[in-house]
Amino acid sequence: MNLLADAFAWLAAPEQWTGPNGLQHLLAQQLYFTAIAVAIAAVIAVPAGWAIGHTGRGREVAVAFAGAARAVPSFGLLVLLVLLFGVLHKPEAATVTFVILAIPSLLAGAYAGFEAIDRRVIDAARAVGMTEAQILWRVEVPLGLPLLVGGFRSAVLQVVATVTIAAYVNLGGLGLPIITGLSLRRYEVVLGGAVLVALLALALDALLALAQRAAVPRGVRADQGRAAAPRRRDHPESATVSPHPS
Amino acid sequence: MIEFRNVTKRFPDGTVAVDAFDLVIPSRKTTVFVGSSGCGKTTLLRMINRMVEPTGGTVAIDGEDVASKQAVALRRSIGYVMQNSGLMPHFTVAENIATVPRLTGRTRRAARARALELMDVVGLDTAMADRYPSQLSGGQQQRVGVARGLASDPNILLMDEPFGAVDPIVRAELQRELIRLQRDLDKTVVFVTHDVDEAFLLGDQVAILAKGARRLQFGSPSEITEQPADDFVAAFIGAERGKRALRVKQTPHGPVLVDAEGRTQGVLVEGGA
Numbered sequence: 001m002n003l004l005a006d007a008f009a010w011l012a013a014p015e016q017w018t019g020p021n022g023l024q025h026l027l028a029q030q031l032y033f034t035a036i037a038v039a040i041a042a043v044i045a046v047p048a049g050w051a052i053g054h055t056g057r058g059r060e061v062a063v064a065f066a067g068a069a070r071a072v073p074s075f076g077l078l079v080l081l082v083l084l085f086g087v088l089h090k091p092e093a094a095t096v097t098f099v100i101l102a103i104p105s106l107l108a109g110a111y112a113g114f115e116a117i118d119r120r121v122i123d124a125a126r127a128v129g130m131t132e133a134q135i136l137w138r139v140e141v142p143l144g145l146p147l148l149v150g151g152f153r154s155a156v157l158q159v160v161a162t163v164t165i166a167a168y169v170n171l172g173g174l175g176l177p178i179i180t181g182l183s184l185r186r187y188e189v190v191l192g193g194a195v196l197v198a199l200l201a202l203a204l205d206a207l208l209a210l211a212q213r214a215a216v217p218r219g220v221r222a223d224q225g226r227a228a229a230p231r232r233r234d235h236p237e238s239a240t241v242s243p244h245p246s
Numbered sequence: 247m248i249e250f251r252n253v254t255k256r257f258p259d260g261t262v263a264v265d266a267f268d269l270v271i272p273s274r275k276t277t278v279f280v281g282s283s284g285c286g287k288t289t290l291l292r293m294i295n296r297m298v299e300p301t302g303g304t305v306a307i308d309g310e311d312v313a314s315k316q317a318v319a320l321r322r323s324i325g326y327v328m329q330n331s332g333l334m335p336h337f338t339v340a341e342n343i344a345t346v347p348r349l350t351g352r353t354r355r356a357a358r359a360r361a362l363e364l365m366d367v368v369g370l371d372t373a374m375a376d377r378y379p380s381q382l383s384g385g386q387q388q389r390v391g392v393a394r395g396l397a398s399d400p401n402i403l404l405m406d407e408p409f410g411a412v413d414p415i416v417r418a419e420l421q422r423e424l425i426r427l428q429r430d431l432d433k434t435v436v437f438v439t440h441d442v443d444e445a446f447l448l449g450d451q452v453a454i455l456a457k458g459a460r461r462l463q464f465g466s467p468s469e470i471t472e473q474p475a476d477d478f479v480a481a482f483i484g485a486e487r488g489k490r491a492l493r494v495k496q497t498p499h500g501p502v503l504v505d506a507e508g509r510t511q512g513v514l515v516e517g518g519a
C-alpha cells in the first residue's frame with residue numbers, strides 16, 4: 001500500500017468535494033479563520049509597532065511581549081481559552097489564540113520597517129517642515145512597508161498552519177480530516193489533510209512574496225537595480241565645469 | 247537679521263555643545279561658521295530653525311524669538327540644505343524639490359511647475375524631473391537639495407556642510423554655482439563647514455569657532471587674514487605655513503608671490519587695490 005498515492009487518490013475523489021463537510025468548505029473555513037485572526041492582530045500590532053518605530057520608545061516592552069507570545073503553545077492556549085470562555089464561545093477562543101500567534105511577527109515587521117529607514121531621511125523630513133503625522137504617513141509608512149508586508153507574510157504562514165488545531169474543538173477547517181482520519185486509522189485521510197494545509201500555506205506564501213516585492217517604493221527599487229544595469233550619465237557634472245579662474 | 251543672544255546648549259548627557267554664544271548675522275549676506283568637527287557649529291545652525299532647542303538664551307530672527315513661533319511653520323519658511331542631500335528616496339526629483347510647496351497647500355501642478363523652474367535655477371536638466379535620487383550622481387543630488395531649500399522662496403537659507411560629501415571638482419563647481427545663485431537671489435545664507443578655504447571663498451563674514459562654539463574671530467575673510475585674532479586662528483587659516491603664507495620672490499621680470507610649498511601663486515602688481 002502506497003500511503004502517498006492513497007492520500008492523493010482520496011483528495012482527488014469527487015465525494016470529498018461535495019456535501020457539508022466537503023474539502024472546499026474546510027478550505028474556506030481555514031482561510032476565514034486565518035483572515036479574521038491576522039486582520040484583528042494587524043489592527044492591534046501595526047499601530048503599536050509604528051508608534052514604537054516612530055518614537056523609538058517602548059521597544060524593550062514590545063520585544064519582551066513578542067517573545068512571550070511566541071513561547072505560548074497554541075494548542076494549550078486554545079484548550080485553556082475554551083475552558084475559560086465556555087463551550088458556547090469556542091470560535092472566540094480560537095480567534096484569540098490565533099490573534100496572539102499573529103501579533104509578534106506583525107509587531108516586529110511594523111517597528112523594524114521604521115527602524116531600517118536612514119535617520120538622515122527622517123531628520124531631513126522634519127527639517128523641511130513636515131509635521132510628525134506627515135513624517136509618519138509620507139515617509140515612514142511607505143519606506144517601512146516592505147518589512148511590514150514581510151511580517152504580515154510570516155504571520156499568515158504561522159496562522160494558516162496552526163488553524164488546523166481548530167478542528168480539535170469542533171470548529172472545522174482542514175484539521176477535520178486529520179483528526180477523524182487519526183481516530184479511524186485512515187492514514188491516507190490524515191496525510192491528504194496535511195498535504196492540503198501545506199499546499200495552502202505555500203500558495204499564500206508565494207502570493208505574499210509577490211506583495212512584498214511590490215511594496216518596495218519605486219525610488220528604492222531603482223537603487224537596488226543600479227548595480228545590475230549601469231546607468232548612462234546623460235549630464236556628467238564635469239560637462240559644465242568652466243575653466244578655473246587663475 | 248539673525249541674532250544669537252547668550253545661547254547655550256547643554257545636551258542631556260552633560261556635554262556643552264554651545265556655551266554662551268553671541269552673534270548678529272546680517273541679512274542678505276553669506277555668513278560661514280567654520281571650525282573642526284564637534285565644535286558646535288551644526289548645533290548653532292540647527293537652533294535657527296528649532297531643530298535643536300537651546301537650553302539657555304534666545305535665537306531671534308528680525309528681533310522675534312524663534313521659540314515664540316510654531317516649529318513646523320518656522321522650518322517651512324527657512325530653506326535647509328544638508329550633507330548627503332537628505333532627499334526622500336521614494337520621491338522623484340520634482341517631488342523632492344516640491345516638498346515644501348506641497349506641504350503649504352500648493353496644487354500638484356503649481357508645485358511641479360515651481361520644481362521645474364528651480365531645476366533650471368540650480369543648473370539641472372529638467373529631463374531628470376521624474377528620476378529618483380538614487381539614479382543621480384552625488385553632485386546632482388546636492389543640486390536637488392539646494393533647489394528644495396529654495397522652493398518656498400525663503401529669506402534664510404541654512405546650509406550644513408552641503409558640499410562635504412562630493413568630490414573636489416564637483417565641490418568647486420557647486421561652490422561657484424552658489425556664489426552665482428547668491429548674487430542673483432540675495433538670501434541670508436548661513437553656511438557651516440570645516441573647510442577654511444570654502445569658508446573664505448563663500449563667506450562675506452566668517453566666524454571661526456572652537457569647542458563649545460567659542461567664537462575665536464568674526465569678520466570678513468580679508469580682516470581675518472590681515473589681522474588674525476591669535477596664533478590659533480593664524481595657524482587654523484594657514485597664514486603661517488599653508489597656502490595663505492605667501493612671500494615675495496624677486497625675478498628678472500618683477501616680484502612674484504610664492505607659497506610655502508615653493509609654488510608661484512601670482513604676480514605682485516604694484517599700486518593695485
